[in-house]
Amino acid sequence: MLAFTLMLLYPLSGLGAPTGPWKWGGGYPGSTMAAVKVSLALTALALLLVIIAGTPVAYYLARREGVERAIWEGALLISVLLPPLALGILLSLSFGPMTALGGWLARLGVASANSATAFVATQFYVSAGYYVLAARAAFAAVPRELEQAAGLLGLNPLRVFWRVTLPLARLGLAAAASLAWARALGEFGAIIVTAYYPSGMPVQIWINLQEAGLPAVMPLLLIFLLSALPLPWLLHLAARRSQVYV
């Protein structure tokens, strides 16, 4: 077990590799900060949209059974399993400026490629399925009978959700959201096709690697890891510890 864990974590030691003095500014002045800002702001927006759209769907799914649930989950699984690069190309082919949908969006003033919109939409596509499947599990762990008991005490379904379901699923939902966060923030394969600009951290790291070398890559790599890893990691541990009652 120890050997295996060490093997899996060994690549992290690369952060200490002798690359020469780190260039915090990145390939050209300001590019590091710009990439960090783009990534954090747009990922936060994408995550917000994923949570707003995905939470009701996850709850619906958690209260379905048998064939119906299997069908919906199967569909969601397709979105989760799509290789990112393939998804990026498919998104371009279905939303791009040359398509009917893309043209219609362009007339509305929304650029469907290489724009913040494209960036957020792509992140939505790569993370929504993950979020819904994980949030479904969080909701499914809340016993149906507790909701029914709350209903019999006179609370309508919306208030039952708010006062019983949501608080009990809270940690699991947070873990689901953090999974989606890490997934969206780290997305490279699909984003590089649909939204090379504005360059977020993954794309900027790639650019730096290509054009400026490792000293420019390392600082961004460190920030990238720090913004993607610790929070989801802690939330997962917390969610695991507080398993359900009754």
Added chain:
Amino acid sequence: MSEMTRFGARLNHPVLEAHIVKARREFSVDVRLSMGRGERLALFGASGAGKSTVLSCIAGFESPDQGEIRLLGSTLFPPSAPLHRRPLAYLTQKDLLFPHLTVAENVCFALDGVAAGGGGAGGRVPAAAWVEELKRRLELESVWEAPARAVSGGQARRVAIARMLVRRPPLVLLDEPFASLDNLLIFELLEMLLEWQHALNFALLAADHRREILVRLCPRVAVIERGRLVQEGTWEEVAAAPATPALARLLA
């Protein structure tokens, strides 16, 4: 106008009129019940006779296939009324306390619905005094601020009872709520329930397969066998002339 005042105005209605038809794997349940205000009726039968199906259909945890259920003149089925529009209490083997809330928050849970304008206890006693009385008489002072998941089995049961009484339900359904408790505790809880029944005059429908518990709670009994009521009367009447051989064995 709150739900309870509206219901309370209809004094001439029976509390519960139910005809419940529901198919199950081995047989179908087909039961008619009628209960007056303050009436205590036992639903007695072997395990698997259909007692839980009847109660759970009245409570709304499941839906009958056919039939009709009326509570104080309002239709609960058909169509199936949502849970929050059923002013009744339902106590099963599980306490179903809300584990993320304190004992106090559990007990007062239903009052939140009242404040928000939902159905509930249009009581003459102000809510605070009523809650205070429940807390004292159910001996919950020592655990009042404790998280509900931290209380003992017997305490949890009393919390569940306080929580259901807060709304002063006109009908209380008991589905073997004493199954996993020791005898001393059962005796204590039975006395407590009877006291509250006298005080609040709710109709009580109690299902169990143990006669000694039901005899203590209810003067009248309806006997259920494979989904049908086979006899109804006082315990003496039923014991004197059991309607079926199976019932005779059960009473022996």
